[in-house]
Amino acid sequence: MANTYAALRRIPDDKLGWKPHVKSMTMRELASHLALFPGWVVGTLERESFDISPPDGATQQALQLDSREQILQTFNRDSVKAYAALRSASDAHLHKMWTLLRGGKVIFSLSRIDVLLRIALSHMIHHRAQLGVYQPLNDLPVPALYGPSADEGKF
Numbered sequence: 539m540a541n542t543y544a545a546l547r548r549i550p551d552d553k554l555g556w557k558p559h560v561k562s563m564t565m566r567e568l569a570s571h572l573a574l575f576p577g578w579v580v581g582t583l584e585r586e587s588f589d590i591s592p593p594d595g596a597t598q599q600a601l602q603l604d605s606r607e608q609i610l611q612t613f614n615r616d617s618v619k620a621y622a623a624l625r626s627a628s629d630a631h632l633h634k635m636w637t638l639l640r641g642g643k644v645i646f647s648l649s650r651i652d653v654l655l656r657i658a659l660s661h662m663i664h665h666r667a668q669l670g671v672y673q674p675l676n677d678l679p680v681p682a683l684y685g686p687s688a689d690e691g692k693f
Contacts, residue, residue: 539617542572544681545669549606553676565672570603575662576616582653583623587637
């Protein structure tokens with residue numbers, strides 16, 4: 539979470555509409571997506587399933603946050619909730635199955651711990667790295683996430 543926060547805090551409001559390619563997400567879409575990951579952790583722990591396109595038609599729209607401040611506030615607020623949910627989750631609860639559906643049809647079912655590690659965490663890291671490509675293309679400093687970056691000094 540600290541590394542994702544470090545990447546998000548470098549996004550300037552005047553670059554939120556930027557995207558590297560017509561098929562790419564804007565920086566706002568990418569940062570909003572990243573800011574919502576801690577909420578996914580909470581949802582995985584509190585619900586048994588999630589339908590991305592429920593049969594009743596109540597499809598959720600991706601939340602678009604309008605400023606770096608909103609992005610950071612959402613990420614921080616939901617990170618606190620995610621840490622609390624993780625601390626209170628028993629091993630037995632983490633090994634219960636969780637299901638992702640589309641239109642009432644199962645896409646996959648995995649244990650909650652697998653969803654958190656293999657899906658949510660890996661997905662967040664993937665998009666954080668994507669943001670790490672957007673940053674230098676906009677002359678923004680890239681944080682040292684796994685060791686030194688070209689913009690930040692030595693260990």
